[in-house]
Amino acid sequence: MERIVQFAGPRQVEVADVASEPLPPGHLRVRTRYSGISAGTELTAYRGTNPYLTRTWDPEARLFRDDVAGISYPVAGWGYSEVGEVTEVSPELAGTPGLPSVGDLVWGIWGHRSEGVVPVERMVGHTLPAGLEPLAGAFARVGAIAYNAVLAADIHLGEDVAVFGQGVIGLITTRLAALNGARVTAVDAIDARLKTARAWGAVHTVNARCGNVAETLREHTDGRGADVAIEISGVHPALHDAIRSVTVGGRVVASGFYQGDGIGLRLGDEFHHNRVQIVCSQIGGVPPQLSHRWTVERLQRTFLRLVAEGRVDVRSLVSHTVPVAEAADAYALLDERPAEALQVVLEF
Incomplete structure (x- = not known):
């Protein structure tokens, strides 16, 4: 079983137990250590103001459509700032250049859940830089x-x-x-x-x-x-x-x-x-x-390198590390008392 944070409705947070997914070909399994809460985008889903709750994004037309909602409650596993340990690699991926190995600490996006099953293309090159404490990896995004x-x-x-x-x-x-x-x-x-x-x-x-x-x-x-x-x-x-x-x-x-x-x-x-x-x-x-020189991937890696070099001190931004079981309190803090918090991190 794994644990996943979800919004059952506006300002309603649950921590649900769900069955672990089998590992499909081309994927890695990662056991989450930390997952940072976004006080911007995530709170729009928590509060019920996110546009995807009333409209849907048409990627071909590049327009929002009003005829159907893009997401609905419960909204499960939001989050885009995760750090964890690789626990399983699909066997056919052995030898893939830049691929993390079992036991490596990695950063990426798999949401507020105790483990992530992540496609290999999203994890190549995502091993945490040497000497960087795990919590810092939650700041890549x-x-x-x-x-x-x-x-x-x-x-x-x-x-x-x-x-x-x-x-x-x-x-x-x-x-x-x-x-x-x-x-x-x-x-x-x-x-x-x-x-x-x-x-x-x-x-x-x-x-x-x-x-x-x-x-x-x-x-x-x-x-x-x-x-x-x-x-x-x-x-x-x-x-x-x-x-x-x-x-x-x-x-x-x-x-x-x-x-x-x-x-x-x-x-x-x-x-x-x-x-x-x-x-x-x-x-x-x-x-x-x-766009001929920069990519989103390069942005993330370069930022973590700046952190590893000591040019940006993200650790000082972490105001609260909260056990995942208390996720509801973490969201209430960010929503109701923003002056008391900066980066709130869920610990799994």
Whole structure:
């Protein structure tokens, strides 16, 4: 038997026991050690706001269809930040270059479940780097999301960059933007996160509740505004503030997962008059202009290498390690008391 975390309905979390799957050809079995909870995408399913609950994505038309829901409750095994130990390899895979062996620690995506049965093509090259503690592997995907946003921002040495949202992915974005040569201003509504942002490389911080974010950004940039703003919180008013905060012809990277109607987003104001560029960053792909060199796989591996080299300290982002049996409490914490948590990790 294996254990799997599932949402029985909005804000209803269960830990179910299900039969272990037989290992099919071309797959590996991995026993999970840690699985990080996404405080963005996952909470949309937990809260019942995810668009897939009311519509379905048509991959050929590249449109959402309203005639049928893409997912329904119970939503089982969400999660995309797992670390575990290989316990079984399909026999015909012996000798595959880069394939992990039994006993190796690996990172990947197989959801909040005690074991994953994962296709080999998703695990080649996913052995945890030497010297890297297992918990760090749970940051491969979230680190890649932040890395992707920084690539989309096209930052140049010495430019002013505002990062809106200083949760886990926002703090990593702040760090990577600073490593990329930016002068970063971090924006968030939680003072504790802004304090952490300074430790992660922000030169200035702004509390979003002050009501004059754009004006403050201009004070920090000799009146110009930021060259680039990266919006990573997924909140429409923050996206509007990001648009207001950039210079004429500036770029805004929209990397949050926005829900519902765009309340608070006024595109006839600064967006129109300052000719602001809005670029979407989403982990389904890399910026088109870099697709000849970068892939999502390279983003993940490069980020873990930066962690292994000590250039990004993800361990300090883990605020709670929670036994999987207490998963409901972990989600309630992130949903109801976000100021008390950063990265919450389920331990199996």
